[in-house]
Structure formats: structure tokens, C-alpha cells
Amino acid sequence: MIPMDDTDRALVAALAEDATQSAGALGRRLGLSQPAAWRRIARLRAAGVFRGLRLDLDREALGFGVTVFLGIKLATKGRVGLDDFERAVGAIPEVQTVEHVLGMYDYRLRVVARDISDFERVLRRRIMTLPGVGNVDANVLLTEERRPGPI
Structure with missing residues (x-):
């Protein structure tokens, strides 16, 4: 388990809401520079906190009711x-x-x-x-x- 501070937890929560946000946008939201946000995301990804990105598909729209x-x-x-x-x-x-x-x-x-x-x-x-x-x-x-x- 990787040690996480409040900023890491806020970053995880923000990415869980919308994983398409850029490091710059996340940095502005959390009071970090773009490089600092990017380094934190990279560290969390390397530690296995993020297992990947997914699309949330609308099964009904695809014909699976x-x-x-x-x-x-x-x-x-x-x-x-x-x-x-x-x-x-x-x-x-x-x-x-x-x-x-x-x-x-x-x-x-x-x-x-x-x-x-x-x-x-x-x-x-x-x-x-x-x-x-x-x-x-x-x-x-x-x-x-x-x-x-x-x-």
C-alpha cells in the first residue's frame, strides 16, 4: 500500500469523477502546478492505485436491455x-x-x-x-x- 496524503486522495477522487481531466486542470483544481499534478498521477499509477481507464457504456443504448x-x-x-x-x-x-x-x-x-x-x-x-x-x-x-x- 502506497502512503497517500490529502492531496493524493483529492486527486484520486477527482479522477474517479472524470478520468479525462488533464494534469493542468487537476493542478489548478487542487492548487498544484501541472508538473506536480502529473508527477503525483505518475507515482499513483506506478504504485498500482490506478488499474486503467474505462468507458462507462450505456448498455441500453447499445441494445442490451x-x-x-x-x-x-x-x-x-x-x-x-x-x-x-x-x-x-x-x-x-x-x-x-x-x-x-x-x-x-x-x-x-x-x-x-x-x-x-x-x-x-x-x-x-x-x-x-x-x-x-x-x-x-x-x-x-x-x-x-x-x-x-x-x-
């Missing part, structure tokens, strides 16, 4: 079963996130589809045929109120 969270309980356990499942699920483009979790299920997936019938196709033809899949529990996303933000 349904998001479903799946809880997957594997029928077979062990390292081989986990590796095979993770490799196979990673090849499904509709699966947006794969989380290995502790609890009732072994994995939690975020799946997007054009509509419910498209989701059914993905579930039947792709997810249920994955190696080791046992029980599957689905929760359809109705609304998403909170967006992830800085810590």
Missing part, C-alpha cells in the same frame, strides 16, 4: 473444476463480470442480454453447458441507483 446476476454453484469442486469453469465462462461475451465468492454460491456473474428471450438463449446454450455447473440462481436487475465511486 436486460442485466441478470447469476449465482453459480459448481457440481464438481477442486482446482481443476475451478480453472475449467473460469476459462470457459471467460469466453462468453455476455458475461460482464465473474466473481469467485464465498457463501451459498461459488461464483457470481453479471450477464447482459438484449431481452429476456436472449438471456434464456445465453443461459441454456452457454452457461448451463459450462463444465461443472450445478445449481444456478438468477436475479434480474430492475434499477441501478448507486454507481461505484472512490473509496
Whole structure:
């Protein structure tokens, strides 16, 4: 863990709001020179605080109107079963996130589809045929109120 002061934390929060801001604009906002802001950003990036930049896509505008969270309980356990499942699920483009979790299920997936019938196709033809899949529990996303933000 990298030591961070208040200015570093303010810089992280500002970039979390809008990662397209220039070092000059961030410096003016935080009372730093452009080179000082740039050096801080470079130090935080080198320390692994920033894992990359992402676009926040509007899934509905792209034609994906349904998001479903799946809880997957594997029928077979062990390292081989986990590796095979993770490799196979990673090849499904509709699966947006794969989380290995502790609890009732072994994995939690975020799946997007054009509509419910498209989701059914993905579930039947792709997810249920994955190696080791046992029980599957689905929760359809109705609304998403909170967006992830800085810590």
C-alpha cells in the first residue's frame, strides 16, 4: 500500500469523477502546478492505485436491455473444476463480470442480454453447458441507483 496524503486522495477522487481531466486542470483544481499534478498521477499509477481507464457504456443504448446476476454453484469442486469453469465462462461475451465468492454460491456473474428471450438463449446454450455447473440462481436487475465511486 502506497502512503497517500490529502492531496493524493483529492486527486484520486477527482479522477474517479472524470478520468479525462488533464494534469493542468487537476493542478489548478487542487492548487498544484501541472508538473506536480502529473508527477503525483505518475507515482499513483506506478504504485498500482490506478488499474486503467474505462468507458462507462450505456448498455441500453447499445441494445442490451436486460442485466441478470447469476449465482453459480459448481457440481464438481477442486482446482481443476475451478480453472475449467473460469476459462470457459471467460469466453462468453455476455458475461460482464465473474466473481469467485464465498457463501451459498461459488461464483457470481453479471450477464447482459438484449431481452429476456436472449438471456434464456445465453443461459441454456452457454452457461448451463459450462463444465461443472450445478445449481444456478438468477436475479434480474430492475434499477441501478448507486454507481461505484472512490473509496
